[in-house]
Amino acid sequence: MDFSIVVSEFASLFLDGIVVGAIYALVALGYTLVYGVLRLINFAHSEIFMLGTFACLGVTMLLGYTGYEEPIGIGLFLVTFILITVVAAVASGSAAMLLEVVAYRRLRRKGANRLSSLISAIGASFFLVELFRLLTDSKDWDFPRLLDKNSLFEVSSAYVTADKLVVLIGAFGLMFALDRIIQGTRLGRGIRAVSQDEKTAVLMGVDVDKVIAFTFLLGGVLAGVASAFYMLFYEATKFNVGFLLGISAFTAAVLGGIGNIRGALAGSFALGLIQQFSSAILGYNWRDVVTFLILVLVLLFKPTGLFGEAIQRARV
Amino acid sequence: MEILCPREIERGVMSLVKKTIGVAASVAVAFATFVAPAQAAPVGCDGDLKLVFQGALTGPAAQTGIGEYNGFKLAVLQYNEKRGSSPKVEPGFIDTQADPAQSPALALATVNDQCVIGVVGGMYSGETRAALPIYLKAAVPVISPSATNATLPTVGGDVFHRVVANDDVQGPALAKLAGNQPNAKVFIVDDQTTYGKDLSTTVKKTLAKAKQVGSDSVTEGTTNFSSVVAKVKKSGANTVFYGGYYPEAAKFVKQLRDNAATKNVKFIAGDGVLDNEYIKLAKKNAEGTSMTAPYIPMERADKKLTAIYKKEFGVAPAVYTLETYNAAGFFLAAVKAGKTDRLAILDYINKTSYKGVGQTLKFDAKGEPATKVMNEFIVKNGKIEYVGAIK
């Protein structure tokens, strides 16, 4: 157990923690939104993310990148990256909507019990993982380096690089946009209404099917963007990359209070930081135990998470 | 719980007695009729001899498994083409997904097939160990190309052999490599697999304590090495040893090189990283990585064979392709020498040595490789280059 590293490397661990947290946040939002409206843990959400990573890869392959090029200039990078992000967002968003129709809609209409939906979600998850395993030859796939990752400036022990800035700025921007959507638009209000009380929402004239489809779309788009950031930062993917990240993102959502958007954000950053610091202190191999212990302890003593349940209280 | 009155108890007991009689009767019938010596005496093989590959052809470990299986197939294919008057050998496989839960059932079906003369596999230690007692009982010879766990020779007894070097040889070689770096300050990382952990433990034991500045463990599938990099930075290490496989090694070395403080550390790893995929994944960051392995890679040892392999499977040989190719070759050499039943082949493998491609296979009494060859490699200009043998 090495506590001194926390002191000497604090800034570096902190920065990496929130960058990872930002990526978690975008995925966690997908879990939390769907849970809010459907009270369902969308197990297959991690595969929507994974699908996004391969969409990103597809774009770079189509554009002809081999990975051995020199990093491109900032202008070209922004254009390319926005293209990649949009493609990934569209791919993941549509996949998420398709998932809802195929795996959940019928069960929802029938009023089937929650476990059936859970099993359907799990089946969909298995299906997607295997599908992509077959499509990608079970291999690790690498992503070309688009942005120069030399340190731009240093803050104490942390090296601030361009890609970290892109991830942080992009993630925050997106979260702000999401907040606007949930608060401002009609569909966004619909989401809050359905999360609060579905039956009353129907009575008030909310088109529940549309709202739910929109929720999945939002979650998918966020996962798609998250996948672009992930690829920028990690530069590699594999068919099972969704599982590991999904567990962390899901834990983050629960930590913050599942169903609560601000909670998902807070939980994600908290988890990212906890993971970084505990890995440094205890050793990376204990990271997951710590993650789960946190999860268990929070649920035992504050089960509604740090911020409590309920999307409608996002105003807090 | 409620209190049961005597009549209820009596009824309950009677019902239980009736049920027990029913069950006992059926069981007795089954036993009396069928539990004689377990199976009818096995009939001999009624077709071609079969050599079976055990490993992951599907599932998360499939990439390594397919690489091994291709090597296996090529060896059998080539043998059948040039066998002359020797009996034909059919290549079979059991897809365990490297899962110890699945391997026993598949292994049992395999040994019950009397045409099976031997097994090349398993791929990883867990699934191999689960199947070994069955192979031992049926006296089916086994040569594993890549299972590294130290308990395998004990569990597998006489039938178990492996191509991959024991950590006892590779560990000290790696320690020597690391320790010989100028002013060596070594940070040791393992991936918690049997292979990685054992290797790292041996390195830690052999390397001079004064040269070790820190250690950490990761898991397979780790993508975010930033906390490990932070630890490396803090320890002031100039050399990093990674005990594990190439997917994680590639990500690790990339993140080391991206961090200004650790970008120039020397990266050293074992044979689990010696794969062209490592360079493909890590790109320029792989440059300068030193690795050890108990063989000469196929590309260097036999260019013609490599070309045939590439043509047949469309990819380059993978991390354990060569070992699997040679393991299969050893079995086929036995068949060519006229041995066609399990015991004779087992005897042949135990007693003789086999000159394969890029390495010679000879096993000691425990089934470990007797040849203590360890080679050093380095990544130079994007290619794996052979440096020399480590004495």
Added chain:
Amino acid sequence: MSTSKISIPKFNLRDKFGDWWEGTTRNQRIIFRVLLIAFFYILPFLDNPVFGTTESDFSSVLFYPMGMYVLMAIGLNIVVGKSGILDLGYVAFFAIGAYTHAILGLSFGFNFWVNVVLGMAFAMFAGVLLGLPALRLRGDYLAIITLGFGEIVRIVAINVNFTGGAAGLAGIPAPPSIFGVEFLVDDPRPYYWLVLTLTLLVIWAYMRLIKRRPGRAWEAIREDEDVAEFMGIATTKYKLWAFVLGGAIGGGAGAVYASQVTSIVPELFDLNVSIMILACVVFGGMGNLWGVAFGAALLGYFPEKLRFLSDTRILFFGLLMVVMMNIRPDGIIPRKKREKVYDKNTGKEVSR
């Protein structure tokens, strides 16, 4: 809510069977039961290319995954199906039982049967330890805690030395021979019969419990926990009982499993197993013992049977899950909508 456009004919195996069962006499029922049980014992000998699993040894498959899944599904059914407690970490009990037998058998030479009992005891203890704080919570929160618990057990097994770490333990002793039948490494049949016998015992005990207060308390809790509380049922106590009993069965199964495979590694006890057993329970028909057993047997059987599809096996499995849930979410043999009512004193069924 709009009705679905595709109408699937209402076919309910359980009702059809239930109707036939009502019409039989006592002796007919006994003969039926005896024949059915005899069939299961003879099953290993009925291996043929049509129904048996060709690529894996059929007897081995009967033991694992089929036999083990059935036993564990029955255990989990008490927790999830009967009492409505969503447990996503059931594999933890299985692991505890397996490691108990492995460690005590290897290091201390304890007898197999002792280890089975101890395995169950440790699993029960873990159930109490986890259940006491966790069962106060509801629904999904409880599910998540159990998931975390399952993962923690597995990761601790990897990181700790006396469980053998990532390499696990090997050379685990087999059960001592019974009536001269030995438990050998290359003959899974005695193990299968052992599991079958234990399963029958568990079923017998379960049928007893279900009719009495615990069983009725569990159903009340599942239907509506608040109302049950109002009616004076000590919900926490009964939930704990369900959890612990389910755990005991899992622990026992684990010990038996370890004795057959003789070699265990932590990766055997991962989240996938918990999900699999849960799938068995839901797929088979939650709360319905026969449905759950049948579903578990099918889900253990099909991946092995479909090995010829090799690469796409799991793909079809996932698809099957989705399709199954969408067409028949209550499971293939759903539990009765209207539960049987038993007369308190005589234990006989009372028609409403």
